[in-house]
Amino acid sequence: MTQTTEYKVTGMSCGHCEASVRGEVSKISGVEAISVDAKTGSLVVGSVHPIADADVLAAVDEAGYEAVRV
Template identity: 70%
Template sequence: MTTTEYQVTGMSCGHCEASVRREVGGIAGVEDIDVSAASGRLVVTSTADLDDDAVFAAVDEAGYQAVRA
């Protein structure tokens, strides 16, 4: 298992968290997602190293911006 942390900007509520969780959850190999609008933190646990660009695209699809923390 691999854990990767990202900083997400623009989230402000539980709906925002759910949107990010849904989009990132669609990435192959993702096992667990911890996302917090309050801290802007996204932690993704996966079966293998994640492609950062796939995470960035998924977060963008949810309507937010992410950078690797």
């Protein structure tokens, strides 16, 4: 069963921003699904096993944005 965790990302404004976040988050072991929406600033991460918030936040930071768990 896949569990999802939602984050609010600030600073995204376009498809390139979404792709940057998606690319970094996809590097996290165990991530199976990623939904990113620049207009709403949402990031939803799906995984079978729990993913550490710190890993997701670090990946978003690496992409050049800031996030908080919703």
